[in-house]
Amino acid sequence: MKKFAVRILNLILISSAVNCPYILENAPLLAKIGAGLILITYFLIFNILPTFEKYPTFRLKVLGDGAELILFFFVTCIISAPFAVTSIVELVNGADDYGKYILRFVVLIASEAVIFWNGIIRVYLTSVQLGIKLRVLGIVFGFVFPVNLVMLMIIYVTTHRECAFESAKAKLNESRKNDKICETKYPILFVHGVFFRDSKLLNYWGRIPAELEKNGAVIYYGEQQSALSVEESSKELAEKIKDICLKTGCGKLNIIAHSKGGLDSRYAISKLGCDKYVASLTTINTPHKGCIFAEYLLKTAPEKLKKFIETTYNGAFQALGDKSPDFMSAVGNLTAGFCEEFNKDVLDSPDVVYRSVGSKAKSRKSGRFPLNISYPVVKKYDGDNDGLVALNATQWGESWVKLYPKGRRGITHADVIDLNREDIKGFDVREFYVQLVAELKNRGL
Helix, strand or coil, rough: CCHHHHHHHHHHHHHHCCCHHHCCCCHHHHHHHHHHHHHHHHHHHHCCCCCCCCCCCHHHHHHHHHHHHHHHHHHHHHHHHHHHHHHHHHHHHHCCCHHHHHHHHHHHHEEEEEHHHHHHHHHHCCCCHHHHHHHHHHHCCCCCCHHHHHHHHHHHHHHHHHHHHHHHHHHHHCCCCHCCCCCCCCCCEEECCCCCCCCCCCCCCHHHHHHHHHHCCCEEEECCCCCCCHHHHHHHHHHHHHHHHEEEEEEEEEEEEEEEHHHHHHEEEEEEEECHHEEEEEECCCCCEECCCHHHHHHCCHHHHHHHHHHHHHHHHHHHHCCCCCHHHHHHCCCCCCCCCHHCCCCCCCCCCEEEEEECCCCCCHHHCCCHHHHHHHHHHHCCECCEEEEHHHCCCEEEEEEEECCEEECCCCCHCCCCCEEECCHHHHHHHHHHHHHHCCCCC
C-alpha cells in the first residue's frame, strides 16, 4: 500500500513537472518561479533515482529503475496528450502568442524524451530477457505509431517481470545461504552435448552453474571436443575425470551430462574404468534409445551434401580449437540402431547412481532456430520431442523426471540447459538444477 501511494505521488509530481508551463500559466510570477524550481529539481532527482526501492544487485537496481521510468513515460504521455493537443490547435489556428505555445510544446516533448531515453537505455543495457529480438523490434518500430506503444508496454512488462523474478531469486538464495543445499560430498562435473564446446565467454549451461555455486556447489567441466564418436569423446572425458580426482583429492564426481554427453559419460564409466571415480550420473535429454530421425537423415541425405556439411563443420571447429572433430561419427552415434547395440554392450555400474531427465516442446513455436524447424520433422518420426530428442528416448536409470510445464511453451533441448538464458513461465530452470543437486547432497553424494 505504501509503495502504491509513493508511486501515485511520484506520478502527480512528474506529470506536474512535465506540464508545468501549462499548469502554472495563470499563477503569480513568484509562484511560477518557486513552483517551477521545485518541479525542475524534482524532475532531475526523479530521473536519477526513479525509486528508492532496494534491490539485491546494482544491475537489478538499474533495470528496475529503468522499467519504472518507461512506465512513467507511458502514463505521463497519456496525461500530457490534452496539453500537447492544445498547443497544436492554437498554433494551427494562428495564435498571436505562438512563441509561447511553441515553447510549451518543446518543453513537454523534451521532458518526455528525457524520461523515455533514460528508461530505455537502462533496460537495454541491463536486461537479459529482452534478448536481441525485442531490442531490435523496439528500435525498428520506435517511431511507428501505435505499434511503438505496444512494443513499449511489452518491453516494460518483460523487464519489470525479470527484475521481480531475479530479486525474488536473490532473496531466496540469501535466505538459504548458510544451508549450502548444493554442497555435495563430491563436486559436480558438467558434460556438454554434441556440436558445442565449453567456453568461459559463453557458458553452455547458461546461468545454472552460477546458481549452484551460490548454494555451495563446486563445479568442473568436461571440456571434451565438440563432435567425436562416443568412444573417442569418452576417452577425453575419462582423462578429465581422473585428472580432477587426482589433483583435487575429491575421490569421486557427480556428473550432470546433456544430450550426447550422457552417452559419453556412460561409456567412460562402464568401459574406461571411471566407475570408481563417479558417484552419480544424471543425464539431461540424452538419446539413450537413439533418434530415428537421425538414422533417416543419414540414410536418405545425398552423399555430396553429407560430405559438404562434414567438411564445413570439421574445418570450422578446428579453427575454434578442436583437434580432430568428426561430424559424421558423432551423428552416427545418435541413431536408434547404434544406441540399441550400445545399450547391450555398455552396462550400468552397480556402484553408480543413474538418474535421467527428459522434456518436450509443445509445438514448433516453442523453440528458437533451428529447433523450431526440426521439431515437426522429429515429431513425425520420434513422437513427442524437445526439438531434437524424443521424450521416451531420454529415460534411463533408477529415476526419470519428465518436464511438462504449464502453458503452450514447452521445454526444448536448449531450454533444459538454459542455453538462451530465457525465463520460461512455469519452469525455473536454475531452481530445478538446485533441487537436482540438493537431492544428491541429501543422499550423501
